[in-house]
């Protein structure tokens with residue numbers, strides 16, 4: 001493992017600034033490691049005495065901005081996407097699995113604990129190029145100084161493999177003991193989801209197995225080398241000045257794998273890999289190199305932005321899995337337990353673009369999740385008394401609604417149109433007609449739902465009443481502009497897809513009704529011609545931010561009561577402004593300036609999905625400085641202390657869009673045939689370059705203040 005500690009490169013290094021106990025949970029989230037099917041928060045191997053991991057409490061369903069989540073000092077986390085449990089209030093949740101990293105450390109019989117004053121020289125960093133996490137520290141005993149270096153990674157080359165390497169040396173003959181374990185004493189959001197736990201030894205290996213209360217089975221098997229008698233431990237006396245090296249390899253497997261996990265076979269494999277553990281690094285690093293090759297963005301002239309963009313892309317590459325469309329990427333990027341592992345509209349609107357234009361296979365897996373969950377969406381529609389398919393606000397693995405709060409699950413129906421939009425975006429970006437054919441049942445069934453959900457008035461006008469738009473602070477309104485526009489678009493894409501694929505899934509009569517629905521759907525404008533967020537938006541009260549929201553470091557939604565919030569024009573996030581962001585041609589510059597100026601002062605950005613949309617619009621309007629200020633807000637969401645409960649993965653996708661669709665002005669495939677750019681680079685950005693896949697062709701784009709070069713050719 002090279003890791004950035006031997007080859008420091010601050011653009012690629014997420015480095016912890018010394019030991020700051022109040023930031024433990026944040027760094028556990030920010031430095032999360034993983035590879036597709038296995039994700040680990042960055043907790044310490046030896047744990048913290050002050051933070052037991054089996055705390056039991058009841059996390060209640062709540063609005064996340066209002067909720068004050070319980071914050072233990074540290075939260076270890078191990079997640080296998082798709083391994084779930086059932087919580088009595090939160091429904092299906094991704095389960096925090098036994099901790100496969102545990103290695104308790106002793107020097108002179110005293111346990112090592114980062115909180116102790118005996119600890120010094122603490123340093124820790126994650127190399128985003130290869131996902132290796134490295135920690136070093138010294139430990140003072142009565143007899144002298146012990147130096148530790150611990151690194152680990154989740155292999156990108158061998159599914160389910162975790163590699164840990166520990167180096168220890170001392171300036172005297174130190175007595176050291178290590179004890180490794182797979183710790184099953186863990187809870188998920190304070191809840192025990194294990195119906196059975198077993199700790200075992202097998203053929204020189206040790207491990208644990210659990211069953212979850214949603215029927216999953218997980219096996220974790222480890223080998224420690226060298227070990228002393230017992231397979232979990234190593235104990236010995238160090239020769240002063242000489243470094244002792246200990247390796248631990250762990251395999252995690254679950255009942256979701258193609259083949260049922262077998263601990264004997266896993267142990268056999270580990271015993272063969274442990275013979276030469278250093279050799280495991282090269283294929284792992286090569287796999288990460290290949291990901292970065294396709295998915296990188298280079299910004300010259302702004303190191304701060306480059307590092308933050310690398311962070312966002314690292315987590316996107318880590319959390320998406322091109323090989324498994326039975327899951328999507330959950331709202332916290334499998335780096336924490338907020339939002340309980342559920343899947344949101346974030347998938348289509350925030351994550352998909354990055355993958356569509358850099359790694360279409362992964363994009364297909366994400367959209368594939370929606371195709372695979374059509375049955376669940378049908379059940380949701382039936383549950384609400386409608387025909388067709390209604391995608392859930394918070395999706396389970398089967399597509400059934402999991403959102404525990406009625407406001408969102410009952411009313412935030414735009415997600416069903418967003419799913420259709422995602423399908424059309426995928427088709428136009430890939431021009432893959434076979435994909436579109438496979439997606440036809442989703443388009444047809446969601447159209448049927450809309451035909452029943454829309455209200456057809458006698459005068460031919462069509463309304464979608466009783467909805468929540470993307471802005472969750474207007475909780476219930478009629479004719480939300482975003483929802484109506486997306487539904488109209490979705491219905492249009494559906495008709496066009498019927499034509500392109502020759503599908504007869506929708507009868508002529510249904511297609512006629514779809515046309516009437518599209519014609520009748522309206523958006524409303526106020527007396528100045530500004531698009532109204534909903535039919536009577538101008539009648540909502542003015543929010544008195546001055547009085548109600550003195551402390552801007554806290555979310556507005558956490559400061560006022562929900563009742564007060566819901567009756568004012570305060571916005572959580574971009575709503576109307578999502579429209580010119582998605583469809584730039586739909587608003588001329590003058591209208592955009594006017595609309596932006598109207599909504600921006602009401603917007604609290606309580607949602608992490610908000611800043612980046614505003615940054616993109618400001619960039620497109622040519623207001624570089626303001627665009628950059630908003631872009632930096634978005635860059636700071638996870639980096640500057642916000643990752644305790646997991647990564648804001650939608651914002652990570654947004655960050656890529658900020659650079660490519662915002663500052664570089666790329667047009668999307670659902671709007672245009674050709675790949676084009678209308679850049680507005682910030683003055684100090686000398687050059688931005690990145691690969692793009694456009695309708696199956698790979699391109700390399702370089703943008704400077706002098707112009708746009710695609711595949712070495714200057715564009716006119």
Ligand code: BGC
Pocket residue numbers: 064331339344345346470472572573606607608609650
């Ligand atoms: C936002 C939603 C988003 C969800 C998950 C909420 O705070 O308002 O738009 O889908 O977080 O990221």
